[in-house]
Amino acid sequence: MSSKTVPVVEAMNVKKTYMLGKVPVEALRGVNLRVETGDFVSILGPSGSGKSTLLNLIGALDKPTSGTLRIDGIDIAKLNDNQLAELRLRIGFVFQFFNLIPRLTARDNVELPMSIADMNKTERKKRATELLETVGLKERTNHKPAELSGGQQQRVAIARALANNPKFLLLDEPTGNVDSKTASEVLALIQNLNKEQNVSIIMVTHDEKLAHQAKRIIKVFDGEIHSDVVN
Amino acid sequence: MKGIDVFGYSFSAIKLRKLRAALTTLGVIIGIAAIVALLSITQGLQATITGQLNQGLSANTLIITPSSGSFGGGGFGGGGLSDASSSGFSLHVTDTTEIVALSPDIETAVAIISRSGYVQTENLNRETTIYGVDFEQYAQVYPTFRTTEGTIPTNPSENQVVVGTNINQPGQNGTIFFNTGDTINITWTNATSGLPVNKTYSANVAGVLERIGGLGIGGPSDTGIYIPIEQAQSFFGTDQCNMIIVTVKNNDNATITSVSNAITSHFSNQVSVISATAVLSLLSSVFSTIQLFLIGIAAISLLVAGIGIMNIMIVSLIERTREIGILKALGMKSRSVLAIFLGESVIIGLIGAIIGIGVGWGLAIVASQVLGSGAFSPGAGGGGGASAFTITPLLTPEVLVGALAFGVGVSVIFALYPAWRASKLKPVDALRYE
């Protein structure tokens, strides 16, 4: 990683305040963070500490209340809704809950981001099949989410996140809803992506053991980064 | 996102809730079917009536009747002409000469005296309308006054008559009651003064008219009997006529208007002058009003369908909040979300309109057959007249395209608000939604 490359994420004094009626809730109180290409960061912290909030900002789903956040060198505060949507196409996001579209098959779910990105049908079908093969679901391409186990659904979600060849992958509790065996399978998959394809990974988790598999561990507490250590 | 993929996605959403989609579509089907059925029947009816009128009343023909007896009394359908006008004013057979002298644009003026009466042979006793006309002039004005059998005598003797085809063959089924050359009795009941008195004379059938069918104002009728005007004057004991038919040399609007005005003022506004142009324009304005009214009623059902669509879309929007969040988080633009929701309404509107047009057309055919089989025969001059008057429903390209556009348009308009709300959802909020 040469220092000349643009960091995938660069946060400077990022704050996010939600308004609950008239009461402000400070979910992030000034976060400074820099993630380089090829990094594998895990974010640890208690419930309500602001992990999802941070990840949503990095995923360009929302804008910070103040501070500067650059994704792939772009200041997201300056983007309009359309530009934010375009930026999201370059980010792979695995949500806290799997969030697959229930009526679509595994393959159609994986194809969705590609169809949003205007890829043609034959191409995206081919790529979706390949991706499902990569996550070990070759036999399940025509199954709907309800016909898959939790771990399988999570792997479909990962395949979907990888669909448009994202620069980096954001995972919000990817193993939160699966057993420990599945969790280690999913982790192995993520590590593999990071190692072999140099995809930057930012993973939110509750699980200390899992977090320690990452190259770098960030601990969030009450909307602030408490520690940031290289593993 | 490509249009085809947007459409495919919309379709997959509809497929998930088939029953719901079917019921929503049913609303559109009913609305469109009602519009199409009503319009194609009325347009068919209008085309039929206009066609018949054009046949029975050419553009260069004017009909003069005493004012009080004007349109209704003047015998729409050729029957039941009023005997005398109540205002005291009457038209006279001799007025024709004065009328012709009014304007160089006038070609001929033909007086018609008509009375209800009976025609009798050994086996037949039938109600009819007796018309006294100048055979030669009448035939010039109305080309349909021509025979299928026998001839129309140019200088008829007083007892010569020409009959409509329903008179000698009432059923139009081959049973012929008399032929050319036969003698028939013509009876008229004089009830104008004192006790009713029956008057009868024996006439000789000179010709039987070709089948005319339908309506004709002042024109020959299948159920009429035509006697020479001089005979009518002496038989009915009058020189007053019920109407005078005038033909003009040019049928442009200016000529017709100026001739009409000249005639009306000559008779001190005591006559009404009807022209084909006037009747047709009156008719078409009447039909436009009827159609507007019918469309209005049908549109209400489509409005209800539209509200149903809106309702369903709002429910669907709430159910799919999370899905919209996912789509947006995956990089879908607001306008694609809008397009997906509108796409669903377009599909519903399009399917509804296409089925609705089919159903409406079917209804129109069934309805026109029901109407044509009875209710709409003009049946002038009494029983037995089998001159069934068929309505052929008419589905014009305008109605077709209009119905399609209306069905889709209403669906889309009512989907706009829910679709807009869907497109405005923020991805974070939508994802948090349970």
Ligand SMILES: Nc1ncnc2c1ncn2[C@@H]1O[C@H](COP(=O)(O)OP(=O)(O)OP(=O)(O)O)[C@@H](O)[C@H]1O
């Ligand atoms: N849209 C919102 N409106 C109001 N408050 C919010 C909103 N989103 C998050 N918060 C608040 O911000 C704080 C941080 O929430 P966040 O979801 O980031 O926590 P988290 O660390 O991801 O928790 P968990 O581990 O339970 O997922 C919480 O107090 C939460 O209630």
Ligand SMILES: [Mg+2]
């Ligand atoms: Mg969270």
